[in-house]
Amino acid sequence: KNQVEQSPQSLIILEGKNCTLQCNYTVSPFSNLRWYKQDTGRGPVSLTIMTFSENTKSNGRYTATLDADTKQSSLHITASQLSDSASYICVHTGGFKTIFGAGTRLFVKA
């Protein structure tokens, strides 16, 4: 079954700390994997896009990794800020399979 699963479901961290969000995918054939940030009531905003041949990609304080062998991806957030509080969604897009994960709800506290 084609699906994208994320963990944890929610996470609370202190401002300035780092965190890592996980995504496991079982999609075949694989096309590309994306991470989005979604603020409550807003549209998702693209953070990173990775194709099969890419292992890591950075966008400012966000670094995504992809392990095609284990079918896992992670999103690492460095030096978190209050504005990082949002849902982070892992998505497989491309071909005929656009599949969203349920997201990880991140709360950054002062």
Add this chain to the structure above:
Amino acid sequence: EPEVTQTPSHQVTQMGQEVILRCVPISNHLYFYWYRQILGQKVEFLVSFYNNEISEKSEIFDDQFSVERPDGSNFTLKIRSTKLEDSAMYFCASSLGFSGDGNTIYFGEGSWLTVV
């Protein structure tokens, strides 16, 4: 920075009524999409549109849904006879090229539909 714009931002409609949600994709983009997100649930893909025709649709996109690009700038989603379970945030999105090639998909801010 160019953005995808959607109207209305919020609409309340009675069950059984027709609804049209409107979107203006980024002007030079060629691929257009609709997604929905029921409150508290994950985003779900509805349909993609390219070259004036549907290129992909999900099981959710049944006969009560239709999309249209009536002119060079607008992209609409029509729900013919709304049901209570159609209440959701509907996101329009666009990309310059095919999403499978790694093109960034830009989302609008959404249209919140409430069916009563």
